[in-house]
Amino acid sequence: MEPILQVKNLRTSFMTANGEVQAVRGVDFDLYPGEIVGVVGESGSGKSVMSMSILNLLADNAVIKDGDILYWGNSLLNFSKKEIRKIRGKEIAMVFQDPMSSLNPLMSIGKQIGEMIAVHNPELSKLEIKVQVLDLLKKVRIPEPEKRFNQLPNEFSGGMRQRVMIAIALACAPSVLIADEPTTALDVTIQDQILKLLRSLQEEMQMSILFITHDLGVVAETCTRVIVMYGGMIMEEAAIDDLFEQPIHPYTKGLMKSMPSINQDRKGELEPIPGSPPDMLGDFAGCPFAPRCKEARRICGKLLPPEVYLDPTHRVRCWLVTEQAKQIKISQDEVLTNNAGRGNNA
Amino acid sequence: MLKFAGKRVGMMIISLFIIILITFIMMHAVPGGPFTRERELPEKVEKALNEKYKLDDSLPEQFFDYIKGLVRFDLGPSFKYQGITVNDFIENGFPISAKLGGVTLVFILLSAIPLGIWSALKNGRWQDGAIMLIATLGVTIPSFIVATLLLYLFSYQLNIFPTYGLESWQSYVLPVLALGGYSMAFIARLMRSSLLEVMGQDYIRTARSKGLSETQVVVKHGLRNALIPVITILGPTVANLLTGSFVIEKIFAIPGMGVYFVDSVGQRDYTAIMGITVFYATFLLVMTFIVDLFYLMIDPRIKLD
Ligand SMILES: Nc1ncnc2c1ncn2[C@@H]1O[C@H](COP(=O)(O)OP(=O)(O)OP(=O)(O)O)[C@@H](O)[C@H]1O
Ligand SMILES: [Mg+2]
Secondary structure, eight states: OOOSEEEEEEEEEEEETTEEEEEEEEEEEEEOTTOEEEEEOOTTSSHHHHHHHHTTOOOTTEEEEEEEEEETTEEGGGSOHHHHHHHBTTTEEEEOSOTTTSSOTTSOHHHHHHHHHHHHOTTSOHHHHHHHHHHHHHHTTOSSHHHHHTOOGGGSOHHHHHHHHHHHHHTTOOSEEEEESTTTTSOHHHHHHHHHHHHHHHHHHOOEEEEEOSOHHHHHHHOSEEEEEETTEEEEEEEHHHHHHSOOSHHHHHHHHTOTTTOGGGTTOOOOOSSOOOOOBSOOSSOTTGGGOTTOOTGGGTSOOOEEEEETTEEEEOHHHHHHHHHTTOOHHHHHHHHHTOSSOO | OHHHHHHHHHHHHHHHHHHHHHHHHHHHHSSSOTTOOSSOOOHHHHHHHHHHTTTTSOHHHHHHHHHHHHHTTOOOBOSSSTTOBHHHHHHHHHHHHHHHHHHHHHHHHHHHHHHHHHHHHTTTSHHHHHHHHHHHHHHHSOHHHHHHHHIIIIIIISOOSOSSOSSSSHHHHHHHHHHHHHHHHHHHHHHHHHHHHHHTSHHHHHHHHTTOOHHHIIIIIIHHHHHHHHHHHHHHHHHHHHTOOHHHHHHTTOOSHHHHHHHHHHTTOHHHHHHHHHHHHHHHHHHHHHHHHHHHHHOTTOOOO
């Protein structure tokens, strides 16, 4: 099967007064039609910047320094502004992290949803659009759609606003949905409802979802494959069962131990990863996680580990694994050369 | 809506009453009366004058007389000019000040808001730099210096525009620039910073993610939000412009309200000071009320109950 979306060696930086913040440092992954891929990582690991790079919705001071983004094999980075606008919303849509600030406070909900339909279907009349919007409001289970249509965002609760955001994103039935922490700002029960809604809508509409979160528990319930990010890089990627049964990277293991939603049965044993995320200014010496890693060796702080494929669907970036890799008969040299020319193994 | 208007009018009347009361008390607290001269007036004359203008009545009586007059839009006679009422001052001066102010206001709105928007959209580029440099000068240089410079350059040196009066359209150019310069610069800067802030908001990114063009994003989502702070300062600005500036009117020899007001203060023309103050205050309150109505139009979050 051909991937619908490919991110290839993406590097995104912000030019700031203090220097270059390298938020995304060479990220590679593919998204296939109809699958839900999770992206997890602590705050600041570059998840949002990576996802906003896809539709080029970055701040003014951001630069995509290297790499490519392919939609059905076409490079979105080579698209003109007009061409990328046709992709935004219609082919690839986004749900953003903060539902409280992501809606225009002065425009009615109905208008904000309808606008998405109107942009991509200029032939539709106002009435036709309204009918579709009311349908969408029902679809995301907002009660009393007729009444809600004319209301402003400030009359909606956080959970209801996130439903509106989802309605906007789904308005043109996109092939890819990028959901950037759609539930983080919400409390647990609402979080559950939104997740259920997203899953049922995905089944109904058969879109691909890139599901960004910092909660591995949410990933376990929702996704088929997981990408673990740290310091703007992918540390580990695996099918969901592999990752939970056999996490390799010490960072992945650390995330699992620190997640309340996975460890519900073992209360009191929550173990946050000590230390704090790396400074994204400038280059790293060695593995970005090394300063916080309990298993770190000398080399970890000196040289960036290569990415190693344990099997075609499980890759890890960790020096500890390159030794395991040796055992499965890949020499260090091969790993490094493999890594240089890698990208299509998955 | 009616309830809102009624409530606001009620509050305006109360504010106005307090302003009148304070002005009245202050006026009577300053030493010296309207008929104080270097050389004493004969006692008889002063007594007659005081009687004529009821200055011997108790203060509360005088105050209520005054209020009674106000209700009939009668601001009383001038203490200084025989046979001239305060209403005459306003009828003469206000249309002139208001006309100049109105032209200036239109000029400001048509220039400052587009310039501020343009500057924000060109953020960091030379157009932005140039507009902001001029705007910064505009808010820092006092209007009398601007007026003097303009007069020197365009009237004495280049001889393009007349130096006084408001007879032709050309004669409006310099006073409008001098009177409006500050507000124009201020509003342009405010418009720019407000739009820049709005364009960095999350909902602008949402709008972009829908596939809207940049123009649509700015017009549909940016401007309305960015105009709110600008409208807030429009009320005082309008009142300020329309009621006339003493400095500008003096420099360009324009017989507007500003000149009358300052003259009457210098001459302790009680009723004129009171009258013009009350007029200013009313005008300011009405303008703020109108601006609030604009607010209602632009910000649907404000609910009337
Ligand atoms: N406009 C910007 N200018 C400078 N640096 C930025 C900007 N936006 C993001 N960054 C930096 O990029 C890095 C990655 O941020 P990003 O928002 O992608 O993290 P995240 O993984 O989404 O975290 P969270 O879970 O908190 O959403 C951070 O170090 C952040 O400080
Ligand atoms: Mg984020």
